[in-house]
Amino acid sequence: MTRYDASEIEGKWQRVWEQRGTFRATADRSRPKYYVLEMFPYPSGKIHMGHVRNYTQGDVVARYKRARGFNVLHPMGWDAFGMPAENAAIERGVHPARWTYDNIANMRRQLERMGFSYDWSREIATCHPEYYRHEQAMFLDFLEADLVDRRESWVNWDPVDNTVLANEQVIDGKGWRSGAAVERRKLTQWFFRITLFADELLDELARLERWPERVRHMQENWIGRSEGALVRFALLGRADRLEVFTTRPDTLFGASFCAVAIDHPLVAERAGSDAVLARFVEECRRLGTTEEAVETAEKLGHDTGLRAIHPFDGRELPVYAANFVLMEYGAGAIFGCPAHDQRDLEFARKYGLSVLPVVAPAGVAAPEVVVGAEAFTGDGRLINSDFLDGLAVPEAKRAMAQRLESIGAGERKVTYRLRDWGVSRQRYWGCPIPVIHCSGCGVVPVPRDQLPVRLPDDVTFDAPGNPLDRHPTWQHVVCPRCRAPARRETDTFDTFVESSWYFARFCSPRASAPIERDAAAYWLPVDQYLGGIEHAILHLLYSRFFTRALSRTGHLGALAEPFAGLFTQGMVLHETYLDSNGQLLFPEQVARRDDGRLVHATTGAPVTAGAVEKMSKSKRNVVDPEDIIAAFGADTARWFMLSDSPPERDLEWTAAGADGVRRFLNRLWRLVDEAPAASGAAGAANDGVLAIRRATHRTIAAFTADLEGFHFNRAVARLYELVNTLTGMESEGPAAIAAYREGLETLVRLIAPICPHLAEELWQRLGHDRLLVETPWPEADPALVAETDVTIAVQVNGKLRATLTVPKGLAKAAAEKAALDDPAVARAIGDKPVRRVIVVPDRIVNVVV
RNA sequence: GCGGGCGUGGCGGAACUGGCAGACGCACCAGAUUUAGGUUCUGGCGCCGCAAGGCUUGGGAGUUCGAGUCUCCCCGCCCGCACCA
Numbered sequence: 001m002t003r004y005d006a007s008e009i010e011g012k013w014q015r016v017w018e019q020r021g022t023f024r025a026t027a028d029r030s031r032p033k034y035y036v037l038e039m040f041p042y043p044s045g046k047i048h049m050g051h052v053r054n055y056t057q058g059d060v061v062a063r064y065k066r067a068r069g070f071n072v073l074h075p076m077g078w079d080a081f082g083m084p085a086e087n088a089a090i091e092r093g094v095h096p097a098r099w100t101y102d103n104i105a106n107m108r109r110q111l112e113r114m115g116f117s118y119d120w121s122r123e124i125a126t127c128h129p130e131y132y133r134h135e136q137a138m139f140l141d142f143l144e145a146d147l148v149d150r151r152e153s154w155v156n157w158d159p160v161d162n163t164v165l166a167n168e169q170v171i172d173g174k175g176w177r178s179g180a181a182v183e184r185r186k187l188t189q190w191f192f193r194i195t196l197f198a199d200e201l202l203d204e205l206a207r208l209e210r211w212p213e214r215v216r217h218m219q220e221n222w223i224g225r226s227e228g229a230l231v232r233f234a235l236l237g238r239a240d241r242l243e244v245f246t247t248r249p250d251t252l253f254g255a256s257f258c259a260v261a262i263d264h265p266l267v268a269e270r271a272g273s274d275a276v277l278a279r280f281v282e283e284c285r286r287l288g289t290t291e292e293a294v295e296t297a298e299k300l301g302h303d304t305g306l307r308a309i310h311p312f313d314g315r316e317l318p319v320y321a322a323n324f325v326l327m328e329y330g331a332g333a334i335f336g337c338p339a340h341d342q343r344d345l346e347f348a349r350k351y352g353l354s355v356l357p358v359v360a361p362a363g364v365a366a367p368e369v370v371v372g373a374e375a376f377t378g379d380g381r382l383i384n385s386d387f388l389d390g391l392a393v394p395e396a397k398r399a400m401a402q403r404l405e406s407i408g409a410g411e412r413k414v415t416y417r418l419r420d421w422g423v424s425r426q427r428y429w430g431c432p433i434p435v436i437h438c439s440g441c442g443v444v445p446v447p448r449d450q451l452p453v454r455l456p457d458d459v460t461f462d463a464p465g466n467p468l469d470r471h472p473t474w475q476h477v478v479c480p481r482c483r484a485p486a487r488r489e490t491d492t493f494d495t496f497v498e499s500s501w502y503f504a505r506f507c508s509p510r511a512s513a514p515i516e517r518d519a520a521a522y523w524l525p526v527d528q529y530l531g532g533i534e535h536a537i538l539h540l541l542y543s544r545f546f547t548r549a550l551s552r553t554g555h556l557g558a559l560a561e562p563f564a565g566l567f568t569q570g571m572v573l574h575e576t577y578l579d580s581n582g583q584l585l586f587p588e589q590v591a592r593r594d595d596g597r598l599v600h601a602t603t604g605a606p607v608t609a610g611a612v613e614k615m616s617k618s619k620r621n622v623v624d625p626e627d628i629i630a631a632f633g634a635d636t637a638r639w640f641m642l643s644d645s646p647p648e649r650d651l652e653w654t655a656a657g658a659d660g661v662r663r664f665l666n667r668l669w670r671l672v673d674e675a676p677a678a679s680g681a682a683g684a685a686n687d688g689v690l691a692i693r694r695a696t697h698r699t700i701a702a703f704t705a706d707l708e709g710f711h712f713n714r715a716v717a718r719l720y721e722l723v724n725t726l727t728g729m730e731s732e733g734p735a736a737i738a739a740y741r742e743g744l745e746t747l748v749r750l751i752a753p754i755c756p757h758l759a760e761e762l763w764q765r766l767g768h769d770r771l772l773v774e775t776p777w778p779e780a781d782p783a784l785v786a787e788t789d790v791t792i793a794v795q796v797n798g799k800l801r802a803t804l805t806v807p808k809g810l811a812k813a814a815a816e817k818a819a820l821d822d823p824a825v826a827r828a829i830g831d832k833p834v835r836r837v838i839v840v841p842d843r844i845v846n847v848v849v
Numbered sequence: 850g851c852g853g854g855c856g857u858g859g860c861g862g863a864a865c866u867g868g869c870a871g872a873c874g875c876a877c878c879a880g881a882u883u884u885a886g887g888u889u890c891u892g893g894c895g896c897c898g899c900a901a902g903g904c905u906u907g908g909g910a911g912u913u914c915g916a917g918u919c920u921c922c923c924c925g926c927c928c929g930c931a932c933c934a
Binding site: 003213214217218220221222224226228244245246247248259299322323324325326328329330331333334335336337341342343344415417533536537631632643644645646649651652654656657658659660661662663664666667670705713714716717718719720721724791792793794795797798799800803835836837838840843844846847848 | 850851852853854860861862863865868869872873874875876886887888889913914915928929930931932933934
């Protein structure tokens with residue numbers, strides 16, 4: 001008898017795979033490719049259970065597809081630029097590069113111990129000059145292709161990290177990383193012109209069939225396309241005109257005022273001579289745009305004194321500066337139609353402006369239309385609107401847009417919520433933006449033969465702000481064009497730039513070109529991408545933009561989308577623990593007594609279990625994957641991650657569950673260890689043999705279908721079922737032994753993607769010389785999968801009264817007779833006449849009395 | 850407010866196109882063998898009931914021979930977006 005020792009066999013097989021280069025991928029046009037990718041980690045120092053779950057799912061897919069004969073690319077790397085490295089430098093005096101590379105080394109070791117089938121020869125770290133030099137080259141190409149813009153604009157400033165943030169990185173008015181309330185500043189910044197692709201990014205979402213609908217909706221909302229019209233109002237006594245955007249040009253005759261954002265140029269102009277207006281603007285700025293402020297704030301306005309002339313009826317409309325109008329959206333100005341917009345209505349009531357209904361709901365005659373507390377935003381017919389009267393809303397929109405265009409007072413216009421992607425960051429640990437500022441020549445790209453622009457190593461972190469700004473020499477260069485003294489750009493890229501193209505670099509990670517077109521053409525798109533929902537907008541949208549920009553600049557061939565399939569996994573949760581003082585405890589500080597009570601592991605004081613929450617340091621409910629591997633082995637951790645909870649849902653890690661998995665893996669070990677030797681005597685195929693073989697082949701079919709459909713928890717359940725079926729069957733005679741061994745071998749082959757080390761070991765112990773990882777996936781025999789008998793339900797008036805086992809395909813009449821002959825059915829029918837019998841072959845008979 | 854998702858035993862969850870609700874696992878209970886190593890094996894386990902039987906998928910109505918699944922209303926929870934004109 002032998003024992004299952006995870007640590008021994010896991011190391012053993014990892015070394016074998018490594019020596020054989022089993023997971024090295026090479027492009028091979030004669031074989032179908034499969035590119036499976038998990039979102040690469042930030043090298044924070046240690047992997048966490050969320051990584052373990054994500055990467056286990058990806059590894060199951062990779063190993064399964066490899067067994068199915070695909071040429072699989074499954075790479076791993078490091079999203080290595082970012083603030084934590086600088087914080088480590090500030091707090092501990094360790095250089096960001098040193099900190100990062102040490103973390104990478106440790107995390108790589110941890111991932112290796114999990115037995116993930118990565119092609120480590122393709123490993124990349126985005127902080128390496130051999131990676132970011134290509135990013136700089138791409139940027140220069142984007143610059144030439146007019147995909148980049150440099151302009152002054154209002155930006156989100158994170159006062160803790162001392163840097164600008166993209167709109168996507170501001171969550172509820174706070175920095176996504178620091179949590180600090182974001183301020184508004186006006187700065188000159190580099191932008192990637194993602195809005196050029198707004199329509200395409202939106203339209204192509206519909207074709208991403210293997211993406212979660214949730215993610216597609218989130219991107220759709222983020223891009224926020226709205227169709228409407230620009231209206232230009234003449235301003236009384238002025239030559240310039242006021243441009244407003246509206247999605248309801250049909251309601252123009254109901255306009256009773258115009259309103260502009262407090263940041264609007266007209267306000268700035270008027271505030272110069274109007275102290276009250278200036279004070280009003282100041283107050284609005286102070287209120288800010290945080291969630292609570294927005295929710296509770298009244299609609300406030302201040303008359304600028306300007307008068308807009310209605311383009312059709314010539315009325316003079318007051319122009320207000322208003323706190324609910326956003327400079328960032330549309331034209332930064334609106335016309336207010338109080339009868340048909342709730343905000344405008346509140347505003348009009350407050351300032352005593354007229355309210356004229358111009359849309360009548362269906363069935364209401366024009367004179368009866370009254371506006372109460374609610375604006376009417378539904379469909380209807382136009383009234384009080386001159387040439388629009390009688391038209392339905394959609395027609396009126398079209399008619400008004402046409403009329404505006406014909407008189408030159410406006411035009412159809414589509415606007416987006418999506419903004420251009422501001423990529424300048426005032427930080428050290430990022431990719432330098434490869435341009436030079438010359439007082440004579442302006443912005444000059446760094447010549448390509450001078451790439452990469454390397455980060456200087458000798459920087460200090462003893463003062464706030466960007467260390468590159470303080471560096472004594474780095475930024476002082478000569479202008480490549482006029483040779484005059486010039487200044488290097490000291491901003492670095494948003495770290496989301498690196499992760500926007502790493503999937504393409506993996507196709508040719510050591511190539512001298514940023515992306516080798518042939519390699520990319522073979523491997524891309526990523527067939528299956530796996531990661532967290534938190535990247536639903538940021539990373540996934542940026543990558544979709546980059547793919548288009550790279551196609552346009554010739555780095556990639558025609559490639560519509562980077563990720564053909566996307567899977568977003570749930571989080572890993574754990575119970576929280578509180579001692580009697582209400583202090584949080586770590587799981588390892590808590591012990592469970594025999595009676596089930598929780599106590600402090602050292603003091604024995606009572607402990608209560610709190611909510612089950614996402615693992616986080618602040619909740620102290622974390623378990624370290626390294627401890628889990630040491631205590632249980634990688635295979636147990638991998639199995640646990642896939643069992644019970646569907647992969648897209650949250651999963652609670654429990655010690656009891658891990659124990660349960662270990663017990664099961666031990667049981668598998670024993671089954672193989674104690675399996676009777678194959679006798680060679682092939683005996684008659686009796687019922688027992690057939691039952692084993694059917695169970696085996698049905699498991700192959702069902703398990704395979706479950707893996708294909710990402711139903712890992714169901715797949716795992718099938719394996720338990722097969723084990724339950726096989727248990728004890730080895731004693732059924734020589735013929736059964738052969739079938740039993742077939743069942744065991746199948747089991748071992750099926751578990752291989754989940755717990756590959758144990759599977760490889762058991763496969764060898766079953767007498768195979770060929771590595772399991774090089775053995776094709778088992779095929780189910782259709783003859784054994786097909787059912788011969790089926791169990792059908794018999795209902796009387798919809799209530800189950802009996803089940804019958806009948807030959808598959810039994811004719812309706814025969815099934816009906818069998819059902820009516822059943823004593824339990826007869827009892828339920830009693831002496832009532834049978835009115836009707838519904839027979840669904842192979843499923844059910846329902847007797848209606 | 851808008852958009853999306855979800856609600857099934859003590860728990861995680863199964864249930865393909867409407868057709869045996871509760872697969873499988875955890876926890877628990879009973880028994881057996883006993884284990885140096887996190888034992889192993891057998892059986893039970895939605896609720897009520899001694900039983901026959903009845904009830905049961907958040908609540909209510911509807912469609913249907915038949916509803917966890919479809920439709921409508923309500924309740925609760927989660928996620929995303931939000932003065933977006």
